[in-house]
Amino acid sequence: MHPKLNIAIKAALKAGENIIRSSKRLDRTIIEKKGNLDFVSNVDKECEEIIIETILSAYPDHAILAEESGKHGKSEYKWIIDPIDGTLNFLRGYPHFCVSIALMRNDRAEEAVIYDPFKDELFTCSRGNGAKLNDTKIRVKNQNSLTKGLLATGFAVRSTTDFSPQLKAINDCLNYGADIRRSGSAALDLAYTACGRLDGFWEFGLSPWDVAAGSLIVIESGGIVTDKDGTENYNTSGSIVAGNPKIVKALLKVIQ
Numbered sequence: 001m002h003p004k005l006n007i008a009i010k011a012a013l014k015a016g017e018n019i020i021r022s023s024k025r026l027d028r029t030i031i032e033k034k035g036n037l038d039f040v041s042n043v044d045k046e047c048e049e050i051i052i053e054t055i056l057s058a059y060p061d062h063a064i065l066a067e068e069s070g071k072h073g074k075s076e077y078k079w080i081i082d083p084i085d086g087t088l089n090f091l092r093g094y095p096h097f098c099v100s101i102a103l104m105r106n107d108r109a110e111e112a113v114i115y116d117p118f119k120d121e122l123f124t125c126s127r128g129n130g131a132k133l134n135d136t137k138i139r140v141k142n143q144n145s146l147t148k149g150l151l152a153t154g155f156a157v158r159s160t161t162d163f164s165p166q167l168k169a170i171n172d173c174l175n176y177g178a179d180i181r182r183s184g185s186a187a188l189d190l191a192y193t194a195c196g197r198l199d200g201f202w203e204f205g206l207s208p209w210d211v212a213a214g215s216l217i218v219i220e221s222g223g224i225v226t227d228k229d230g231t232e233n234y235n236t237s238g239s240i241v242a243g244n245p246k247i248v249k250a251l252l253k254v255i256q
């Protein structure tokens with residue numbers, strides 16, 4: 001295994017232990033509001049510190065972009081970290097959230113880890129080597145059309161007040177005969193797309209830490225990832241569409 005992936009896994013597992021410990025005493029969690037339905041807790045911050053410390057003790061010269069503490073350092077190598085993707089789920093005791101860590105080299109993802117500490121599911125990949133769920137290789141589902149597909153999406157509740165484009169896309173997908181989930185963790189939606197639990201996923205209004213790891217895991221599982229305009233700017237544009245090539249094409253048609 002690539003040593004950098006090994007460090008990412010070590011960091012994610014350590015953060016996961018802290019999440020599980022903290023989830024048993026949610027009443028002790030200190031919660032701050034970042035915006036409408038957008039929260040951060042002491043657990044997010046602690047996990048982020050654990051991850052950054054683990055990475056920097058192995059690679060002190062690397063740069064970091066982390067959801068809660070922002071940018072640290074400058075380097076061709078940049079770790080993009082979401083200590084808890086699905087914070088609202090975590091705070092509500094709804095067991096669907098994950099740790100997400102990606103290593104970028106010159107803005108291209110090279111290593112990725114998504115860890116669901118509740119289900120003890122570790123999604124990993126190194127660019128060019130395929131992706132795994134725990135020790136098993138994963139592939140995107142070979143679903144031909146939206147009809148009978150299982151899709152996921154999310155809404156940027158904090159940054160949007162007009163949900164009509166989103167609701168229209170959902171309406172169109174339902175009319176094609178697809179079913180839809182909305183689970184509150186974009187990173188897990190991408191991991192589930194990679195391993196074929198979902199056929200596709202789209203969302204607008206996301207940040208790099210929500211998608212950097214999951215998008216590489218989808219690609220390494222044989223899927224494709226674009227933004228809503230069909231370009232590769234999904235790490236910066238905020239919109240993302242993922243699935244096998246046929247599903248992404250069909251979803252882009254619906255969304256556009």
Ligand code: 2AM
Pocket residue numbers: 038067082084085086087088153154155156158184185186187205206207210
């Ligand atoms: P979070 O739990 O790490 O904040 C839910 O639709 C998705 O949107 C989750 O991945 C959630 O990640 C993310 N999200 C929540 N607030 C966000 C924000 N302010 N900017 C971008 N993504 C956000």
Ligand code: CA
Pocket residue numbers: 044067082083084085086087
């Ligand atoms: Ca988060």
